[in-house]
Amino acid sequence: xxxxxxxxxxxxxxxxxxxxxxxxxxxxxxxxxxxxxxxxxxxxxxxxxxxxxxxxxxxxxxxxxxxxxxxxxxxxxxxxxxxxxxxxxxxxxxxxxxxxxxxxxxxxxxxxxxxxxxxxxxxxxxxxxxxxxxxxxxxxxxxxxxxxxxxxxxxxxxxxxxxxxxxxxxxxxxxxxxxxxxxxxxxxxxxxxxxxxxxxxxxxxxxxxxxxxxxxxxxxxxxxxxxxxxxxxxxxxxxxxxxxxxxxxxxxxxxxxxxxxxxxxxxxxxxxxxxxxxxxxxxxxxxxxxxxxxxxxxxxxxxxxxxxxxxxxxx
Numbered sequence: 001x002x003x004x005x006x007x008x009x010x011x012x013x014x015x016x017x018x019x020x021x022x023x024x025x026x027x028x029x030x031x032x033x034x035x036x037x038x039x040x041x042x043x044x045x046x047x048x049x050x051x052x053x054x055x056x057x058x059x060x061x062x063x064x065x066x067x068x069x070x071x072x073x074x075x076x077x078x079x080x081x082x083x084x085x086x087x088x089x090x091x092x093x094x095x096x097x098x099x100x101x102x103x104x105x106x107x108x109x110x111x112x113x114x115x116x117x118x119x120x121x122x123x124x125x126x127x128x129x130x131x132x133x134x135x136x137x138x139x140x141x142x143x144x145x146x147x148x149x150x151x152x153x154x155x156x157x158x159x160x161x162x163x164x165x166x167x168x169x170x171x172x173x174x175x176x177x178x179x180x181x182x183x184x185x186x187x188x189x190x191x192x193x194x195x196x197x198x199x200x201x202x203x204x205x206x207x208x209x210x211x212x213x214x215x216x217x218x219x220x221x222x223x224x225x226x227x228x229x230x231x232x233x234x235x236x237x238x239x240x241x242x243x244x245x246x247x248x249x250x251x252x253x254x255x256x257x258x259x260x261x262x263x264x265x266x267x268x269x270x271x272x273x274x275x276x277x278x279x280x281x282x283x284x285x286x287x288x289x290x291x292x293x294x295x296x297x298x299x300x301x302x303x304x305x306x307x308x309x310x311x312x313x314x315x
Contacts, residue, residue, distance in 0.1 A: 042110070043080055044073060044080060044082050045073075045076075047080060048072040048075070048076035048077075050072060054073070055118070058073040059073065059074075059082075125137075125291065126287065127139060127284075129280060130173075130279070137287075137291060139279045139280075139282050139286065139298050140279075140299050141274045142300065142302050143177045143180065144183070147176065147177035147181040147226075147272075148181070149180070149184075149302070149304045150256070150270075150271075150272050151180065151184035151226065153270075153304055154224045154252060154254070155185070155188045157224075157312050157313060158312050158313035159224040160223070160313065161196070161222045162181075162190075162222055162224045163196045163211075163214040163221075163225045163226070164196060164197045164198070164228075165198055165199075165200050165206075165228060165232050165233075166178055166197060166198070166199045166228050167199065168199060173228070181226060195217065196222060198214055200227070200228075202229050202231060204234055206235065207231060207232025207233060207234065207235030207236045208235035208236065210236065211236035211240060215251075216243075223313045224251065224252040224254070224310070224313070225253045226256075227255050227256065228256050229255060229256050230259045230261070230269060232255070233253055233256075233262075233269055234269070237253050237269075237309065247267055247309055248309055248310050249314065252309060252311055252313075253309045253310070254269070254271060254310060255269050256271055256274070257272070257276075258271045258273035258305055262305075265309075267308035269307055270304075270305065270306050270309045270310040271304075271307070272302050273304075282298060282300070
């Protein structure tokens with residue numbers, strides 16, 4: 001059980017853009033390459049004009065289907081050269097569980113969702129951690145609440161010009177955190193102008209580049225920066241120091257996630273803690289507990305962690 005817990009927690013800590021599936025038999029995690037190299041159960045279902053669940057049940061032989069549908073599925077599988085994933089089938093037949101981290105690319109998400117549906121149709125159980133793409137139980141952080149809380153904290157400290165270093169606009173984490181920030185600012189009678197919003201890609205260097213743009217523009221510059229993860233915040237702090245700005249005396253900087261290094265940078269980073277370990281542990285419990293009825297979606301609260309990188313707005 002301890003080994004399973006570590007794997008589930010590792011899924012929760014996985015990178016927000018590069019997604020993986022953790023199989024509890026310690027197989028190498030599935031990647032985009034392995035998803036798209038060979039025909040999938042979804043391809044078979046599409047070719048046979050049946051649902052993914054029907055295709056999966058037909059090929060696994062776990063449920064009897066009408067002869068006509070069976071022939072359609074088998075013919076489509078033969079024409080496509082489809083071969084069932086023996087690892088997924090073995091896990092499903094053994095009643096094992098599978099936990100998935102967040103998925104960003106739409107095509108990849110669709111392929112993974114189809115594989116999860118096939119996995120569950122064969123008797124397995126799946127829990128999505130961090131994202132929810134329609135099918136499957138899920139454990140999600142309260143990204144909206146976290147974005148709202150960090151923005152409220154900066155407003156409380158007197159900041160009125162707040163710059164935001166977001167993630168890629170298509171990523172659900174980005175949209176949720178941005179929605180929370182906008183909500184807090186609107187409640188305080190403030191706006192987030194387009195020129196105060198610069199997207200990054202959740203890396204340190206992108207945070208540094210975004211801060212360079214925000215702090216180097218003509219006119220009034222931000223007195224505080226909200227980065228949508230800690231790595232981008234650390235990059236923003238480096239850019240601020242390069243410009244001779246003191247943190248937090250001249251500019252406040254906040255992050256999101258509360259990765260271990262956040263407490264070790266100088267000054268220590270104010271951030272929003274995402275309960276990754278708790279999410280992984282809950283996902284594991286849900287995966288091992290048979291579902292009864294509708295899909296289960298659990299939201300865990302985030303928490304603002306105040307450290308030394310934030311302070312009152314400079315005059």
